[in-house]
Amino acid sequence: MRLAQMLSLISVLSLITAGCQRERRDFVQAPDMSNAAQATSVSELHPANLPAPKPVSSTYSESAYDVNEGKRLFDWYNCSGCHFHGGGGIGPPLMDAEWLYGDAPQNIYASIVEGRPNGMPSFAGKIPEYQVWQLVAYVRSMSGQLPKDVSPGRGDSMMAKQPESSIPTEHPSKEHPADLKPEHPR
Amino acid sequence: MRNAYWSLAGALLLILTACGHGNQDALNVAGIQAQRIERLWWLLFWVSLVIFVVVMAFLGGSFSRAHGAELLAERPAPEEEASERGLRSGVLIAVALTVLILFVLLVAGISAGKALGSLQSNNPITVEVIGHQWWWEIHYPDPVPGNIVITANEIHVPVGTPIVLNSTSQDVIHSFWAPNIQGKRDLIPGHNTAIWFQVDREGVYRGQCAEFCGHQHAHMAFLVIAELPAKFQQWLQHQRNSAAPPMESAAKRGQEVFLSSTCVMCHTIRGTSAGSKNGPDLTHIASRGTIAAGTIPNTPGYLAGWIADSQHIKPGNHMPPNTLPSDDLQALLAYLEGLQ
Numbered sequence: 001m002r003l004a005q006m007l008s009l010i011s012v013l014s015l016i017t018a019g020c021q022r023e024r025r026d027f028v029q030a031p032d033m034s035n036a037a038q039a040t041s042v043s044e045l046h047p048a049n050l051p052a053p054k055p056v057s058s059t060y061s062e063s064a065y066d067v068n069e070g071k072r073l074f075d076w077y078n079c080s081g082c083h084f085h086g087g088g089g090i091g092p093p094l095m096d097a098e099w100l101y102g103d104a105p106q107n108i109y110a111s112i113v114e115g116r117p118n119g120m121p122s123f124a125g126k127i128p129e130y131q132v133w134q135l136v137a138y139v140r141s142m143s144g145q146l147p148k149d150v151s152p153g154r155g156d157s158m159m160a161k162q163p164e165s166s167i168p169t170e171h172p173s174k175e176h177p178a179d180l181k182p183e184h185p186r
Numbered sequence: 187m188r189n190a191y192w193s194l195a196g197a198l199l200l201i202l203t204a205c206g207h208g209n210q211d212a213l214n215v216a217g218i219q220a221q222r223i224e225r226l227w228w229l230l231f232w233v234s235l236v237i238f239v240v241v242m243a244f245l246g247g248s249f250s251r252a253h254g255a256e257l258l259a260e261r262p263a264p265e266e267e268a269s270e271r272g273l274r275s276g277v278l279i280a281v282a283l284t285v286l287i288l289f290v291l292l293v294a295g296i297s298a299g300k301a302l303g304s305l306q307s308n309n310p311i312t313v314e315v316i317g318h319q320w321w322w323e324i325h326y327p328d329p330v331p332g333n334i335v336i337t338a339n340e341i342h343v344p345v346g347t348p349i350v351l352n353s354t355s356q357d358v359i360h361s362f363w364a365p366n367i368q369g370k371r372d373l374i375p376g377h378n379t380a381i382w383f384q385v386d387r388e389g390v391y392r393g394q395c396a397e398f399c400g401h402q403h404a405h406m407a408f409l410v411i412a413e414l415p416a417k418f419q420q421w422l423q424h425q426r427n428s429a430a431p432p433m434e435s436a437a438k439r440g441q442e443v444f445l446s447s448t449c450v451m452c453h454t455i456r457g458t459s460a461g462s463k464n465g466p467d468l469t470h471i472a473s474r475g476t477i478a479a480g481t482i483p484n485t486p487g488y489l490a491g492w493i494a495d496s497q498h499i500k501p502g503n504h505m506p507p508n509t510l511p512s513d514d515l516q517a518l519l520a521y522l523e524g525l526q
Binding site: 025027028029076077125126127128130131156 | 501502507
């Protein structure tokens with residue numbers, strides 16, 4: 001009887017640990033994901049067929065490891081040089097409900113890779129594709145768009161800043177209807 | 187069985203005789219401080235050996251006496267009082283000896299520690315070390331900004347000159363340890379600490395991170411290259427220069443590849459527009475003997491493998507794989523090999 005109890009406990013525990021996918025790390029990237037990111041299409045019109053769809057970023061926004069890598073890269077690639085740590089300064093803030101170019105992962109991906117008018121540089125050819133998706137996932141965590149168990153729970157820097165996991169979720173469509181959206185200062 | 191003991195003893199002896207020759211070896215001293223550490227090490231070794239032998243002798247003696255007592259079980263027990271008195275004096279002697287030996291070791295330890303920290307000079311050479319996951323950033327500061335030297339994983343020092351090593355860490359706690367030269371020093375993020383050392387013998391000494399710092403802690407080595415002062419000055423002078431512009435067409439193409447691809451997001455080559463400080467400074471990469479913090483030799487083949495897919499060589503390091511067309515990779519190699 002005791003043995004059976006022990007065995008069932010062990011199997012339950014191993015089932016729980018098998019669920020730890022969000023901490024999974026893949027150091028070796030698929031070859032196409034390590035290519036430098038190229039431009040994405042912003043037009044609805046395409047000659048012949050639609051281009052092959054971009055890889056889905058959901059795997060990145062479900063992985064705590066990838067979101068944390070995005071957080072590291074946000075500083076390494078000097079995103080914080082303009083956006084600061086989400087509060088905005090030279091560039092627009094990233095932790096509020098306002099998305100100038102859309103809040104979907106694909107929109108943020110396009111902003112990073114293609115750049116945007118008024119100062120956002122294009123990082124095409126400079127950042128591997130998987131790292132762009134990691135950055136996208138982190139940028140979305142800054143306004144609480146990701147689940148709490150995936151968002152970074154603490155910072156590595158000495159700066160006192162609220163961890164992304166405790167930032168309330170901003171809802172772009174409800175709090176800022178399109179017609180009431182304030183003009184961006186520029 | 188007896189043969190097995192002898193071969194074990196022989197193997198231990200062999201291990202002991204192997205000490206004292208390596209370039210990462212606390213018993214092959216290259217400086218005055220390492221000498222103090224070595225003396226302390228041998229003192230501890232001999233004291234421990236003597237105590238071990240004495241304890242084993244007593245243990246063996248008691249075994250044989252117990253064995254004898256079994257045979258003479260009928261013999262009447264000696265007078266209890268006398269045996270009690272003998273035991274008490276034996277314990278007292280042992281406690282006194284223990285206290286005395288510990289006190290001697292304490293004094294020896296304190297005096298060695300004092301000697302390690304007491305190297306002073308009015309005119310030392312300052313070297314700054316910044317620990318990263320998983321490599322060492324090395325600075326030679328200078329009041330003139332143009333004379334500051336930044337390199338990685340290789341510390342050149344002149345022999346017979348006091349060096350002060352200012353150290354800190356960028357991410358997690360690392361520990362700087364070159365056993366032939368000095369003891370360990372932890373590098374703590376947000377905290378600066380200084381350690382003095384002097385190398386008296388020319389040579390290349392290997393050091394390693396001595397505080398677990400993550401996935402590739404084991405592949406975080408560095409070299410201390412001790413050379414004659416004139417040669418050191420020559421090296422320092424050369425390292426101050428910006429990278430020479432490439433001359434051949436392949437190298438020129440390689441520079442274009444470097445500046446237009448992912449490399450520039452993390453690396454600096456002084457004299458070009460690449461100025462990011464996340465990864466090692468590559469201004470004089472070809473003058474270094476190893477890449478990836480002592481993990482692989484710096485040859486074109488290894489370098490190509492490292493650029494193409496470093497994650498297979500050092501999994502978890504922060505360099506992303508690069509799927510460059512082979513022409514571009516060859517050109518990039520030609521450029522990097524020219525950065526003497």
